Amino acid sequence: MWKILIIDDDFQVLEGMRKAIPWDAIDAEYAGEASDGAEGLMMIQQTQPDIVITDIYMPVMNGLEMIEKLRETNFPGELIILSGYTDFEYARQALRLQVSDYLSKPVTVEELRIVLTRVIKELEAKEFIKMEQEEVKKRLLLHEPFSQQEWLKSVITGTFASQSLPPADMAYWLDRSHLVIGIELLSTVRTANLSLIDWHLFRFALANIIREILTEDWPESDFIELHSHHAAIMFHIEPTLSSDEARQRITAVGERITHCVRTYLQLTLRLGMGQMKASWQQISDSTEEAFLDLLQMSNTLPPSKLSSTSTDLAIRPIKFYQELAEAIVYSKEETAAQIVEAYILQLQSMPTITPAYLQYLCTELWTIFAYSLYSVGTVLDELFPDMNLQLELNQILTPTHLQQWLGNKIHIIATSRHWHENSKHKEIVDFMTQYAHTHYAEEINLEDMSKQLYLSRNYLNQIFKKATGETFTNYVIQVRMKKAQALLAEGKYLIYEISEKVGYKNVPYFSSIFKKYAGVSPSEIAKSGL
Structure with missing residues (x-):
């Protein structure tokens, strides 16, 4: 409800205002009253009203002086002047102080209702904007750690x-x-x-x-x-x-x-x-x-089999690996082809690059493909069931051979319907898993995730389960239980403390979940010292 404070040195005005304001109709409540500006300032500080209705001419401190002091302190509420003075100078000062309205006494009940309804709508609009700003700020803070990690990754690669x-x-x-x-x-x-x-x-x-x-x-x-x-x-x-x-x-x-x-x-x-x-x-x-x-x-590739100069650093395989892996997991076949082409041009400018080094690159890239696809729920061996990797590696003797080999593999991966469906959801799944590991001690549910990611609850659960093999709820439970096991192993905490640290306020419920997950209760582990 909106709180309204009334300031006037006339007792009858105060009494009349209390009766005239349609409190229920405008969803407002009476916050209190004061008889002069100085007392009004104290009441405002104590009650933090949303709306202040004040007279101008009052003893000790008049209404305009009080409003000036409120403006100095950035008072967030709305101010309405109700005065018997219709002098233009007073109205001009009121405008300068940005009051919401200037009413002349006597005021009718209908005038009061109309003004207060309008002012409350303005307050609602301001509150809505504030809530939106807070929500945006919350989202930015939520995503900040992930954005920072991406920036760090770009620096290191x-x-x-x-x-x-x-x-x-x-x-x-x-x-x-x-x-x-x-x-x-x-x-x-x-x-x-x-x-x-x-x-x-x-x-x-x-x-x-x-x-x-x-x-x-x-x-x-x-x-x-x-x-x-x-x-x-x-x-x-x-x-x-x-x-x-x-x-x-x-x-x-x-x-x-x-x-x-x-x-x-x-x-x-x-x-x-x-x-x-x-x-x-x-x-x-x-x-x-x-x-x-x-x-x-590496025992598989002695230093003597690398290129014979120190140009390995110049062709920057780690940067290449990172860019290609990201293109693979996010379903960007054209981008992947461009990254490969640019890298091959670098290799071709290095006359000392040996077949052994090119074959080593293939081995590394194949491992990267396997891990990257695995992270989105696709098994590389299932896409290439009859492939003999070593036989194919032996045939890669030049950068052009490497480009053809990579182009063929990337095209097969990219045209795989299973990979395409899963990889486009990787960012969402990564965010959800990171969030679970960062916020496991808090209340986490799929409804909150759906609001943060602007996707429906059922859709999120579906893509998370497809990518991980688990529902999001079960995944959070497993994260919490792994952490609980680690805390038990430290031997520094009581069971109720561990329960709270992994997001459960109800200790018996935590114990039952833990036993279902680990096969024994937390108290049994604590007693055995396992």
Whole structure:
């Protein structure tokens, strides 16, 4: 309801106004009254009315003086002057102070109703605009982390616009040096047969472990997931730290990450380190060096079989991988073909590129295709059931062979109806999974998701299940249960605390869900110390 405050030094006017205003009809309530401007200011501060009806001539402080003070404090409500004075100067001052209306005493009930109805409509319009602005702000804040991640990814892969600058909260980059560690998740029996939802959970678990370690060991750093089985960390280095000391400390951080990931997830990582760069615009150079370092660790391709010069960095495979992977998952066949053509032109300008290096690129790209398609619910082997990869790789001896091979594979993928249906929904599914892992402690439901993404509840559930094999509700439950298991393993929290931390206020309900998921109750795990 709208609150109305009345200020007048005439008791009869106050009494008459209380009776004359059609409170129920205009959805308003009486907020109080005052007999002069000074008292009115105090009442306004206490009651925060939406509408103030005030006389002009009053003792202590007149109405115009009071309104001036309210304007100085940006009072958001509407002001109506009701005065026995019809002098033009008073009306002119009232206009200057932007009052909603100027009524002369005596005022009829109908006049009062018409004015208040109009003013309340103006208030409703202002409130609606305010709500829209708050909603826009909320949406921007909601999407900000994802937008920032995309910007970081563009910096680390070298796809950012040349004229761009770091956001305000990253201004410290300008006086830091930078170094990149490349991360490769090695294929094992544990990762080979994962379901899509388990792969998502592993991916987030891996990211959480790395980010927690970085928060403790090197806060001024950024973890970025790249294509398929690759990720990277940007370390921002203070000017007071020498290059040798920085590399030693970063090496120690990398060793801790690989140890923790092996211990808690039973996953094996391989890390490569780039060189330190003085400018943030050179970060992508460090990325390429880091992944070249990883490449030289590979037993399948010794350094001697790479091109015989240091031009590998110039052709920037990581940038190429990233751009091509994005084109693949978002159903952009024409864009993918353009990216391949531009890269082949770069390769053709390098006379020292060897067949071994081209075949290595094919192997990497095939892995990237597999992971990228898997992320949208498509299995690459099902699209190429009779393919002999090694036999085809052996026939790739020149950049032109590579272009033809890629063009053929991309066309088959692009004309796959299953891939096209799933990939166009990837952004939506990615947003929903990221949201679940970020907001699992809060109330999350599909209805909220539908409002945020402007899509129907049923449609969202349908595409999420098609992409992940799970309903969104079940996915949120699994995320919460994984987190609950991790918190139980720490042994620092009581069960009711864990229940609250993963979004359940009802502890018995949390326990029943947990037992259904894990096979044992949280109290049994706590007692056994598992």
